[in-house]
Amino acid sequence: xxxxxxxxxxxxxxxxxxxxxxxxxxxxxxxxxxxxxxxxxxxxxxxxxxxxxxxxxxxxxxxxxxxxxxxxxxxxxxxxxxxxxxxxxxxxxxxxxxxxxxxxxxxxxxxxxxxxxxxxxxxxxxxxxxxxxxxxxxxxxxxxxxxxxxxxxxxxxxxxxxxxxxxxxxxxxxxxxxxxxxxxxxxxxxxxxxxxxxxxxxxxxxxxxxxxxxxxxxxxxxxxxxxxxxxxxxxxxxxxxxxxxxxxxxxxxxxxxxxxxxxxxxxxxxxxxxxxxxxxxxxxxxxxxxxxxxxxxxxxxxxxxxxxxxxxxxxxxxxxxxxxxxxxxxxxxxxxxxxxxxxxxxxxxxxxxxxxxxxxxxxxxxxxxxxxxxxxxxxxxxxxxxxxxxxxxxxxxxxxxxxxxxxxxxxxxxxxxxxxxxxxxxxxxxxxxxxxxxxxxxxxxxxxxxxxxxxxxxxxxxxxxxxxxxxxxxxxxxxxxxxxxxxxxxxxxxxxxxxxxxxxxxxxxxxxxxxxxxxxxxxxxxx
Numbered sequence: 122x123x124x125x126x127x128x129x130x131x132x133x134x135x136x137x138x139x140x141x142x143x144x145x146x147x148x149x150x151x152x153x154x155x156x157x158x159x160x161x162x163x164x165x166x167x168x169x170x171x172x173x174x175x176x177x178x179x180x181x182x183x184x185x186x187x188x189x190x191x192x193x194x195x196x197x198x199x200x201x202x203x204x205x206x207x208x209x210x211x212x213x214x215x216x217x218x219x220x221x222x223x224x225x226x227x228x229x230x231x232x233x234x235x236x237x238x239x240x241x242x243x244x245x246x247x248x249x250x251x252x253x254x255x256x257x258x259x260x261x262x263x264x265x266x267x268x269x270x271x272x273x274x275x276x277x278x279x280x281x282x283x284x285x286x287x288x289x290x291x292x293x294x295x296x297x298x299x300x301x302x303x304x305x306x307x308x309x310x311x312x313x314x315x316x317x318x319x320x321x322x323x324x325x326x327x328x329x330x331x332x333x334x335x336x337x338x339x340x341x342x343x344x345x346x347x348x349x350x351x352x353x354x355x356x357x358x359x360x361x362x363x364x365x366x367x368x369x370x371x372x373x374x375x376x377x378x379x380x381x382x383x384x385x386x387x388x389x390x391x392x393x394x395x396x397x398x399x400x401x402x403x404x405x406x407x408x409x410x411x412x413x414x415x416x417x418x419x420x421x422x423x424x425x426x427x428x429x430x431x432x433x434x435x436x437x438x439x440x441x442x443x444x445x446x447x448x449x450x451x452x453x454x455x456x457x458x459x460x461x462x463x464x465x466x467x468x469x470x471x472x473x474x475x476x477x478x479x480x481x482x483x484x485x486x487x488x489x490x491x492x493x494x495x496x497x498x499x500x501x502x503x504x505x506x507x508x509x510x511x512x513x514x515x516x517x518x519x520x521x522x523x524x525x526x527x528x529x530x531x532x533x534x535x536x537x538x539x540x541x542x543x544x545x546x547x548x549x550x551x552x553x554x555x556x557x558x559x560x561x562x563x564x565x566x567x568x569x570x571x572x573x574x575x576x577x578x579x580x581x582x583x584x585x586x587x588x589x590x591x592x593x594x595x596x597x598x599x600x601x602x603x604x605x606x607x608x609x610x611x612x613x614x615x616x617x618x619x620x621x622x623x624x625x626x627x628x629x630x631x632x633x634x635x636x637x638x639x640x641x642x643x644x645x646x647x648x
Contacts, residue, residue, distance in 0.1 A: 157345040158647040163360050165353045165375025171313045173295035174247045175255045182292035187642045189315035191294035192221050193286055195637035200552045202290035205339050216281035216587050223272040228336050229298045230320045237268035242299035249305055256293035281587035287551035318343050318643045344646040371623040377500045381620050382441035400619040400634020403452045406546045408612040412571045414541035421481030423609040427466045428474035429516050436615050439505045444615040449602045450557050452616045454636055457554035457598030461606035471516040489521040491542050494531040498546035535569045552636040554598045572610035577601055
């Protein structure tokens with residue numbers, strides 16, 4: 122995997138944020154389009170791309186998940202992908218060949234027939250273009266694709282990849298019309314032609330409009346006639362005002378932890394006809410250590426930090442309990458999760474931190490800069506890093522400060538190895554432990570922190586990748602998490618909760634807020 126992936130742009134904790142598959146793939150969900158009222162949704166994230174070969178951000182994937190079909194999709198509240206554009210899919214040849222049979226009668230919103238040629242074209246196009254901001258890394262295990270007939274597509278993989286179904290159930294698996302998209306270049310007109318439950322009718326800087334696709338054939342059953350998505354481009358004050366003024370029915374991704382906490386405890390929220398809806402999330406944030414840094418490259422320094430960081434205080438004081446403490450790299454709710462960091466370091470303990478430093482011969486205060494970026498990971502990130510610096514300094518063992526730089530410069534400096542300690546947020550591409558481990562510790566480590574563990578890369582990751590029974594990976598992922606806790610290349614901080622705030626005549630939001638991170642337009646009903 123290349124050193125690129127879908128980093129969290131505004132944490133939902135701090136904002137609004139095996140066998141053959143078959144049977145359930147026979148239901149026809151579309152055909153007549155949605156019958157309910159249109160719904161207005163406000164969001165602070167930008168949509169950076171309308172072409173699936175380029176987008177790898179939450180805003181763009183929101184569009185892809187609703188406008189384009191993938192062969193598979195994540196059902197509401199579930200982690201195991203189910204057939205969507207496909208009727209059946211399954212592995213053979215030891216998880217190295219994955220075959221799908223398409224539903225009969227699939228068409229794009231322009232009326233063109235969708236066949237296996239379009240599927241092959243879509244995946245090969247994304248890999249050929251390999252846009253730096255695109256999803257090609259998720260598809261890197263594909264060796265070749267065969268289409269023996271119009272309804273059959275066969276993926277030959279370079280290595281066993283049991284998570285391949287989850288990867289292609291994500292936005293990376295979006296199927297485009299080969300007659301509408303150039304084979305080796307991005308589409309630049311802002312249009313999107315898919316076969317999903319919605320059509321993109323218009324797209325601009327401030328607004329995107331979607332209508333139910335009457336020609337859709339799949340599992341979704343739209344409960345509204347369309348969605349108007351208003352884009353507030355990071356302006357959470359404007360988003361909050363739009364909700365209270367009745368200009369939007371739903372505020373999703375963008376309100377701060379303070380805003381959420383205030384709404385949840387306000388005596389007037391019900392009077393205003395506003396409801397806070399909470400869902401599960403697998404979005405996480407980590408403190409990352411540069412293993413070649415002259416200060417935190419020392420294990421004792423990292424251990425001291427691990428003994429001092431008070432996650433409970435962070436989530437309560439900074440995030441107003443809109444997040445929960447995280448004690449491992451695989452979050453709660455994802456198969457394979459354990460509590461390796463709590464088991465190893467326990468509750469905050471200054472005496473243990475001091476012992477770690479003194480045993481290593483470090484007697485003076487450790488001078489340290491924590492690097493932050495002000496908006497990419499939500500409006501509370503700088504405040505959070507300052508709180509961590511305060512916790513370290515209060516121990517008398519550190520002299521820590523915080524510096525915050527714009528995201529573009531932040532990423533360049535990380536790549537250049539200029540930072541010792543920095544923050545990273547992560548939104549999963551798919552809800553599997555693989556997506557919380559392979560990108561961080563596999564080939565092309567996206568953290569940029571020079572960490573390598575031969576047991577993880579040489580044995581644990583390849584073994585888990587080959588196991589189609591994902592429940593059987595628990596021991597390997599447990600061992601991996603224990604190794605990371607011992608080596609300390611990163612320190613998990615918190616796991617987010619998802620929130621949306623809506624007018625009280627809106628229903629169905631609970632089915633759009635789960636660990637798959639798919640915001641399902643079709644589940645929302647107004648009136």
